[in-house]
Amino acid sequence: MGHEIEKRFPANAKDYQLFEEVGEGVSATVYRALCIPLNEEVAIKVLDLERCNNDLDDIKREVQTMRIINHPNVVQAYCSFPAGQKLWIVMPYMSGGSCLHIMKYAHPEGFEEPVIATVLYEVLKALIYLHSEGHIHRDVKAGNILIDASGAVKLADFGVAASMFDTGDRQRARNTFVGTPCWMAPEVMQQLHGYDFKADIWSFGITALELSHGHAPFSKYPPMKVLLMTLQNAPPGLDYERDEKFSKSFKKMVATCLVKDPKKRPSSEKLLKHPFFKHAHSNDYLARAILDGLPPLADRFKTLKGREEEILLQSRTEEDKEQLSQSQYIRGISAWNFNLEELKSQASLIQEETPASEELEVNGTDYGVETFDTIPSEHQNASDEKTGIANAVASRKEELQDLQEFGGLLATTFPIHPLKALEGFFDVYEDDNKDARQNRPVAFNSDSESLIPMQQISHEVGSESKKSDAENLEGTTFSAKYLNVPERQKILSGSLLSDHALLPARITALPERDELHQKHHSERYCSGPLLCCQRDSPKQSAASVHDESSDSRVVQRKGRFKVTSSDTGNKEIALRRGRDNDQRLVREKGKIGVATSANLACGFAASATLDASTVLPTLQFILRQNVIQREQIVKLLKLVEQVSGHHGEPSDLGGGEFSQPSLGVIKERELQSYILQLQQQVDHLAEELQIIKSKNAKLERKLHSFLKEREIGEQESLEEEGVSSGASHKQTEPIL
Numbered sequence: 001m002g003h004e005i006e007k008r009f010p011a012n013a014k015d016y017q018l019f020e021e022v023g024e025g026v027s028a029t030v031y032r033a034l035c036i037p038l039n040e041e042v043a044i045k046v047l048d049l050e051r052c053n054n055d056l057d058d059i060k061r062e063v064q065t066m067r068i069i070n071h072p073n074v075v076q077a078y079c080s081f082p083a084g085q086k087l088w089i090v091m092p093y094m095s096g097g098s099c100l101h102i103m104k105y106a107h108p109e110g111f112e113e114p115v116i117a118t119v120l121y122e123v124l125k126a127l128i129y130l131h132s133e134g135h136i137h138r139d140v141k142a143g144n145i146l147i148d149a150s151g152a153v154k155l156a157d158f159g160v161a162a163s164m165f166d167t168g169d170r171q172r173a174r175n176t177f178v179g180t181p182c183w184m185a186p187e188v189m190q191q192l193h194g195y196d197f198k199a200d201i202w203s204f205g206i207t208a209l210e211l212s213h214g215h216a217p218f219s220k221y222p223p224m225k226v227l228l229m230t231l232q233n234a235p236p237g238l239d240y241e242r243d244e245k246f247s248k249s250f251k252k253m254v255a256t257c258l259v260k261d262p263k264k265r266p267s268s269e270k271l272l273k274h275p276f277f278k279h280a281h282s283n284d285y286l287a288r289a290i291l292d293g294l295p296p297l298a299d300r301f302k303t304l305k306g307r308e309e310e311i312l313l314q315s316r317t318e319e320d321k322e323q324l325s326q327s328q329y330i331r332g333i334s335a336w337n338f339n340l341e342e343l344k345s346q347a348s349l350i351q352e353e354t355p356a357s358e359e360l361e362v363n364g365t366d367y368g369v370e371t372f373d374t375i376p377s378e379h380q381n382a383s384d385e386k387t388g389i390a391n392a393v394a395s396r397k398e399e400l401q402d403l404q405e406f407g408g409l410l411a412t413t414f415p416i417h418p419l420k421a422l423e424g425f426f427d428v429y430e431d432d433n434k435d436a437r438q439n440r441p442v443a444f445n446s447d448s449e450s451l452i453p454m455q456q457i458s459h460e461v462g463s464e465s466k467k468s469d470a471e472n473l474e475g476t477t478f479s480a481k482y483l484n485v486p487e488r489q490k491i492l493s494g495s496l497l498s499d500h501a502l503l504p505a506r507i508t509a510l511p512e513r514d515e516l517h518q519k520h521h522s523e524r525y526c527s528g529p530l531l532c533c534q535r536d537s538p539k540q541s542a543a544s545v546h547d548e549s550s551d552s553r554v555v556q557r558k559g560r561f562k563v564t565s566s567d568t569g570n571k572e573i574a575l576r577r578g579r580d581n582d583q584r585l586v587r588e589k590g591k592i593g594v595a596t597s598a599n600l601a602c603g604f605a606a607s608a609t610l611d612a613s614t615v616l617p618t619l620q621f622i623l624r625q626n627v628i629q630r631e632q633i634v635k636l637l638k639l640v641e642q643v644s645g646h647h648g649e650p651s652d653l654g655g656g657e658f659s660q661p662s663l664g665v666i667k668e669r670e671l672q673s674y675i676l677q678l679q680q681q682v683d684h685l686a687e688e689l690q691i692i693k694s695k696n697a698k699l700e701r702k703l704h705s706f707l708k709e710r711e712i713g714e715q716e717s718l719e720e721e722g723v724s725s726g727a728s729h730k731q732t733e734p735i736l
């Protein structure tokens, strides 16, 4: 089927006519469009690769997953191709839009139970399919549940999906922090033991609550607070009194999904057997119940955006951060940004006012109640105070130094020209920008590697950028506020694709809106990768709109971490959501580059040329890198914990000062996580070995039966020959 689709849908931008914008995510804008040769309405997701903060791995994975999946409840990609600096993904047009948009537009208090049962039933079928195929969706939420005109429900957005069959580095990437905080399972947040498809079951439970109330639990809180609440509160659920309009079986179904221990959550298959889903209705019912009377999707989308902008304007004057978060939620972008100062205040908010309203969301019956106020006794040991402070200072210094060293270690590369890096991956690679490329200082030869070391690039590019790259490589520093950096730097939880990046492609001209976005760009809340970036002044940000080279400020990227530099000489490091924080060294034609693991998975030729002597150092390099990355992540997480005032280790310093776990504890944790990592690697190798062994056994059996068959065949033909020669012999005998 996939092949037929690819054949049917042309992979060329000129065969499509873009109409209105119908959706916007962190990384993409979605348009209604017409496939001209087929006269078929489609949706086109347009990603700006040059400006996209997403790893190319993520994009490739998204496209790859969308292409191979084939299920009525999952949005499949018809085809994908680059168009200019953008990547277009052509897919079925779901004219009802997302459940989130329908809800925000017409059902702000949530849907009725039969509607919820119907939607969730279909989503669960999608999850059963995905899980059976080895995929974890990792971003199940109302915003990713799409409905078409006939009421058919499909799960969309594979931007952060992972494969259970990933091995090695990719598999370890499942220890990463991916998803959207409100819907994110605790084990995904903790990153301790990795996670599996049960993470989707948690998100499914949260989505059930979202559809019931019109918003996800904790959605009005900033991300850091959401993380802490999810980890420390009892799981949210339907309240037996407050949610009395909902049936007991619904409440129970939600409660089975929202169990903190993933092992105790049911599989998607098992969940489908829950009595609640007996209340599911047909697609027709759904269309009648929630789509009848709604204006066209593009109009609804415009209205919702308008509302968001109003809130955005208000929040600018009132500094109402929660409203900002809510405004993004309304539009369907679970996108937030926050700075470390804010984290501190958020953390204090949590301590000061654990909200009664959230307690109501707790399924008080089944779960032990853990609260933020509960301080383990070891935290209260006053004698640790002095040591704690000394350790805090020493450790902070050490961390700062380590982080700086880490910055130096980031002399790894990122595809400077994403389209080129993706060449051969999409259905068609249009090198339609050759001229521009020739004039541009990029580090690609026509047939060369897509990935070249940054140092090398800095030699090859023009002198301007040579200088700045060299500077950046030399003097990379961290710039988080509490590490003595300017306040204007912010952390974004999100892969932010700035709106203005897509302005030229926009069909719907909304000058006021665009102006607004330029004006407030720096304050938009974005979801996706955690990203610490420069908070540009409106002037700077406007300049960056037109400055094609602005991306060149990114001088180093390494998984979650991105080191950038600005013209003013400020250096910054970006902390990005590590959808895939692994990188691999690729040797090809004598050059060394660092490629993300999916590059290899996608069959880049480089890996094929490796020989045994290059593999070993490469693997050692990867291992070292991973260990370093992991350590840095753990450190940064700890720093965030300190800022928030919450950590699980001794020394509550009181007096509003940061608490600081002792150096020994930190080292111990690091070692533990390292051991864990090694264990996982060993497990994996064992798994892989097992798979190879069973493949071998299969092949041996096949070979054996083949040889046997051949032997039998030979024997038979010999016998036949013997018989016939015997017969002829017999015949000739009398003659002789």
Ligand SMILES: Nc1ncnc2c1ncn2[C@@H]1O[C@H](COP(=O)(O)OP(=O)(O)OP(=O)(O)O)[C@@H](O)[C@H]1O
Residues within 6 Å of the ligand: 022, 023, 024, 025, 026, 027, 028, 029, 030, 043, 045, 075, 091, 092, 093, 094, 095, 097, 098, 101, 143, 144, 146, 156, 157, 159, 332, 333, 334, 527, 528
């Ligand atoms: N096939 C489609 N038909 C109609 N609308 C769509 C379609 N695909 C996506 N949309 C709309 O566009 C929005 C953004 O799309 P999508 O979620 O794929 O982008 P994204 O950048 O990956 O989002 P996210 O912020 O969740 O990472 C969706 O929430 C939905 O409202």
